[in-house]
Amino acid sequence: MTLRFYITSLLSLLLLSVAVPARTAEYELLYRATISPDSEVARVEIRLNGNKLPRRLVLHLNPERHLKVRSDAGLTVEDDRATWKPKGPQASLHYDFVISEQKASGSYDSLLTADWAILRSDKLIPPITVSVAKGLTARAQLQFELPSDWSSAAPYASTSDSKHHYEIVDPGRLLPRPKGWLILGNITSRQDVIAGVDVRVAAPAGQGRRLQDTLAFLAWTLPDVKAVFPGFPDRLLVVTAGKPMWRGGLSGTRSLFMHGDRPLISGNRTSSMIHELVHVATGINGGKDADWIVEGLAEYYAANILWRSGALSDLRYQQTLDWKEEWAGEADTLFVKRSSGPVTARAAVFMHRLHLALQEATDDAAGLDDVARELARDRGRVSLSQLQEIVHALAGNKVDVDALIAGLE
Incomplete structure (x- = not known):
């Protein structure tokens, strides 16, 4: 055999090795929260399902709000850290989450009432660090179990599987996690597509008198925000409510909260709404x-x-x-x-x-x-x-x- 034959064969093997894509595997990740006005806590389950699962998950807890962390196996809880080594193909972890959080002023930045709840999903689900095999990815969803007459609004697209079920988008993360504001219960909302952004403005029933004004304000100003920040998320949820919620504005992932008494344009000719929209746009x-x-x-x-x-x-x-x-x-x-x-x-x-x-x-x-x-x-x-x-x-x-x-x- 000639030297040319050996060189040609070697090049073919190299090209073949480059052309073969790396193997990937996927597992299902479900965050399920059961919320009822009869209980002060949300009953949360993190469920994993797949032939391969993460080797280890570490939940960074708020000990005052994440309570009774438990699993059938592989769980160690120390102070504000829960280390979970799931055994599969199916594994679940459970805990209780205290929904209402009162500030020193007496107002709330998270609240459960008899008719509705407003909270942030990135508080409901704490930060999680994960150790996984190379190429292992998750398909993540968020689901709520609510009273039959309750509705839900989240800054994610609904799945076609069932009511109150959302697909989680968290680019660049090994473990997708829900983030952003939520409103659940007897609620009212207005929705439109503005500059390519699916916008929903929602409030507890009886507190939605300014929803259309807010939507019109966003129709006027959001195109200019997006002109500055073309990477603005393709979905935006604006949650608004009055007393006893905190009288301010606070941004979240693809979402923001704005107290119902805050003006869209203040007397000094600035806008708290636009201020928070810029935070949503930049994510910095x-x-x-x-x-x-x-x-x-x-x-x-x-x-x-x-x-x-x-x-x-x-x-x-x-x-x-x-x-x-x-x-x-x-x-x-x-x-x-x-x-x-x-x-x-x-x-x-x-x-x-x-x-x-x-x-x-x-x-x-x-x-x-x-x-x-x-x-x-x-x-x-x-x-x-x-x-x-x-x-x-x-x-x-x-x-x-x-x-x-x-x-x-």
Whole structure:
């Protein structure tokens, strides 16, 4: 046999090995929660089904809310950690979850009443780390067992299998987990598709007088939010309710909560609704002393989106910027653990100045939208150094982030 024959054979084997795809396996993962107004807790089951199952799951519990964790085998519970080594092809873990959570102010950010429940699924199902064989993936679903006259709304698509049954989407995660706001019970809602986003606005029955107003406001402003953030989720659930729920707004995955008494546009011409929409759009969180970046972006766009959509005139928008400049003077620094009030106003002023500096340096070729999109690209933790790198890539040495920060003092 010739040398050419051996080389040809070797190349064929190499090509064959490259062409064969890696084997993958799938198991079914079901999160089931039974909720009744007769009980203060949700009865939660995590069920696994498949020829191959994860080697180990570690649940990071809130000991005050995740109670009575139990399984037939392979479970160890220590303080705020439950380590579960499931034995298959079928395995289940159970626990009780305390639904209602009261803040120091006396209001609630999670509540179960005789007629409805509002809570977050990422509190119901705690963070879970998992150890799995390479190529093993999960098909995850969330299901509720509720009183027969109750409805449900979640930021996921319903399955065709049964009532209150949802497909879980959690890209990039070895173990898909439900996240975002939920409303269950005797509820009312309005729904539409806005800029390609399936939007649902829901409230307890009798508290839905502003649902259509909210949907119309989103129809006016969400297209401009999505123009800045093309990666905006394809589904959005807005949950709203009055007393005794917390009188504020809070974003979640593909969802947000907004108290029913909060105005869509406040007297200072900003919008808490848009502020939370930006959080939904970016999915980012602040690293060490970087929460101001996250909150500053949201607060900047809370007025800017109103202006670019035509809801604010140039004069009114400038008045809003001037008001933020004045309020920002009450903050000594941006670098605090949690940004709020004057610190957030100071951060919004920085974002506006950064936008103007980028426009000037690039002859209007770049602005804050470009920075915001880059920060939101990976939907993860952001930092000042990352912000500096993005600005340098857009404008080189023509824009000095540190100098802009120092100029706020």
